[in-house]
Amino acid sequence: MDSQQSTNYLIHLECADCGATVSAETIQHLCPACGGILLARYDLARIQAEVPRERIASRLWSDGLWRYAELLPLDDPADPMEHVTLGEGATPLLALPWLSAELGVDAWLKDEGLNPTGSFKARGAAVGVTRAKRLGARTIALPTAGNAGAAWAAYGARAGLPVVVAMPRDAPALTQREVSLYGARLHLVDGLISDAGKWIAQGVQAEGWYDASTFKEPYRLEGKKTMGYELAEQFGWRPPDVILYPTGGGVGLIGFWKAFQEMAALGWLAEGAKPPRLVVVQAAGCAPVVRAWEAQAEATEFWQGAQTVAAGLRVPGPLAGRLILRVLRETQGTALAIEDDDLRRALGELGRHGLWVCPEGAALLPAVRRLRNEGWLREGERVVLLNTGSGLVYPDVESLNE
Ligand SMILES: *Cc1c(COP(=O)(O)O)cnc(C)c1O
Ligand SMILES: [Zn+2]
Numbered sequence: 001m002d003s004q005q006s007t008n009y010l011i012h013l014e015c016a017d018c019g020a021t022v023s024a025e026t027i028q029h030l031c032p033a034c035g036g037i038l039l040a041r042y043d044l045a046r047i048q049a050e051v052p053r054e055r056i057a058s059r060l061w062s063d064g065l066w067r068y069a070e071l072l073p074l075d076d077p078a079d080p081m082e083h084v085t086l087g088e089g090a091t092p093l094l095a096l097p098w099l100s101a102e103l104g105v106d107a108w109l110k111d112e113g114l115n116p117t118g119s120f121k122a123r124g125a126a127v128g129v130t131r132a133k134r135l136g137a138r139t140i141a142l143p144t145a146g147n148a149g150a151a152w153a154a155y156g157a158r159a160g161l162p163v164v165v166a167m168p169r170d171a172p173a174l175t176q177r178e179v180s181l182y183g184a185r186l187h188l189v190d191g192l193i194s195d196a197g198k199w200i201a202q203g204v205q206a207e208g209w210y211d212a213s214t215f216k217e218p219y220r221l222e223g224k225k226t227m228g229y230e231l232a233e234q235f236g237w238r239p240p241d242v243i244l245y246p247t248g249g250g251v252g253l254i255g256f257w258k259a260f261q262e263m264a265a266l267g268w269l270a271e272g273a274k275p276p277r278l279v280v281v282q283a284a285g286c287a288p289v290v291r292a293w294e295a296q297a298e299a300t301e302f303w304q305g306a307q308t309v310a311a312g313l314r315v316p317g318p319l320a321g322r323l324i325l326r327v328l329r330e331t332q333g334t335a336l337a338i339e340d341d342d343l344r345r346a347l348g349e350l351g352r353h354g355l356w357v358c359p360e361g362a363a364l365l366p367a368v369r370r371l372r373n374e375g376w377l378r379e380g381e382r383v384v385l386l387n388t389g390s391g392l393v394y395p396d397v398e399s400l401n402e
Contacts (some may be wrong), residue, residue: 008061010046010073013038013218016323018279024073027135029216037320038218039258040073044265047071053237053268056229065119065123065226071262072226073131073219084159085146086116089121091235096385098353099365103372108240108384110231113357113390117178119312120224120388121151122253128212137210139164141203143196145248145311146175147389152155152385154211154324164209166196172311174393192306194317214249215319221258224251228259228375231384237263238270241381244367246360246388247280247335248315250324257327276384278327280335281309281367286316289324294335297323309340309397310359312388334376338363341400345389348399359397361387 001291012021013028017036022028024040031038051070059067064087069077076082099107112120129152132140136225142148142166144306149165156163163184167176168191179186197213204211211217232239239260245253260275270279280289286306292299300321318324328335346365350357364385371377391397 008075008077009042009070011041011043014041015039024218025135027137027210028218029211037215037323040218040222040250042262043073044262048266050273053266057233058380061090063090065126065223065230068226068229071222071229075134075221082130083126084133084155085126086154086158088124088126088223089113089230091112091115091230093231093384094355096353099368103369103377104379105372105377106380107368107385108382109355109385109387110227111355111357112227112388113361113392114387116356117147117151117154118390118393119147119151119250119358120227121147122155123223123226124148124220125151125155125223127226128152128220129159129161131222132210132212132217133159133161133218137161139207139209140211140212141200141209143167143193143200143315144175145193145394146170146171147312147393148214149184149186150178150182151177153179153182154156156184157182164200164203166199168192168196168314172394172396174395193315194302213319214220214251221251221255225255225262227252227386228256229263232260232263232269235382236270237268238273239276240384241276242279242371242377243276243386244279244281244364244371244383245386246310246313246363247282248281248312248360249318250289250320252386252388253278253280254320254323254327259332275331278331278333279367279371280324280328280333281363282335282337283310283313283343283363284337284339286314288316288318288321290335290337292321292325296326300325309394310343310363311394312358312360313363321369334371336370338366342366343399344398344400347397348401351391351399355387356391357387358389358391358394361385361389
């Protein structure tokens with residue numbers, strides 16, 4: 001690779017399944033050789049030589065996820081005009097002393113609800129739209145369970161790009177309104193995100209839309225992985241022992257895995273630090289990853305009749321199912337499912353501690369208790385609950401004990 005004078009550290013895209021590499025300078029979706037998921041690869045050796053982590057630490061916290069610019073798909077990491085931004089990232093990491101005392105662990109909550117549009121989907125949309133615009137995408141199209149549609153509509157509007165969003169008719173009403181408010185085209189389907197995906201695929205074929213479906217473009221992942229960098233930095237570059245993550249399509253989970261791999265290769269992690277064990281938390285009414293994990297299967301199977309109030313977890317057939325399971329094996333993680341009644345109880349309990357989390361995030365509270373009771377989570381371990389969004393986006397999901 002020709003690297004003289006270049007400030008761009010992105011080398012190419014690499015298939016997570018067959019290892020094939022393709023150019024990152026043109027629009028790419030899935031691996032042309034095998035249909036696998038493409039991952040962005042950077043010249044980590046050159047970053048290690050040229051970018052000490054102290055340089056990252058010296059940047060303004062208010063620059064949000066762009067503080068990690070060298071690890072993002074940018075032509076010139078030093079040029080802020082390239083960023084399509086609404087102020088995403090730089091979210092709080094909150095100690096949970098009441099939970100730590102109860103469980104004998106060191107429990108924290110990272111609150112992604114403070115992002116623009118109220119969820120961590122803003123991270124993926126900021127980076128995904130930035131790259132789509134740079135590569136010359138004309139109309140961005142995606143299916144969504146709700147939050148991704150709101151986020152991509154907002155960032156598309158910010159970038160001046162048209163956006164087409166398909167979502168289930170019973171997706172959170174607020175996210176439907178947001179899509180329209182941001183001027184995107186909203187198509188409602190009687191069905192699930194998988195049905196919305198079929199409608200988008202037709203338009204991609206017929207109209208040449210840029211397919212921004214989960215993992216059908218490589219850059220949403222790059223935005224979401226910044227949660228891992230931020231978390232490491234907030235803990236002084238020492239990763240927590242365990243991260244609990246409410247998993248739908250698995251972008252955030254795979255993002256954590258990728259971020260900690262990159263940070264290890266860069267030598268940015270504290271002496272002797274180990275990557276965190278990653279935990280998939282799903283809703284009992286739609287738990288394809290948990291079922292596959294318990295069966296020790298290599299791939300997930302489509303979940304029939306998916307149903308849960310946690311809209312972001314209503315993903316019956318995640319495209320990245322195989323990769324999610326591989327990440328669980330590689331990080332010595334685990335997977336578990338939570339009943340809707342239990343997550344709605346947790347919603348009220350967290351509320352009484354001043355936190356209105358999304359229902360997806362609320363599922364993490366019964367999950368961490370179960371892992372501790374089973375001994376999987378050990379005494380004194382540092383555990384992070386990754387709350388993916390704000391409860392304000394779901395005014396209709398009531399807690400069971402308000
Ligand atoms: C999308 C979403 C999830 C699931 O995220 P993935 O990265 O697709 O697994 C969880 N919670 C909320 C609030 C979401 O919007
Ligand atoms: Zn491949």
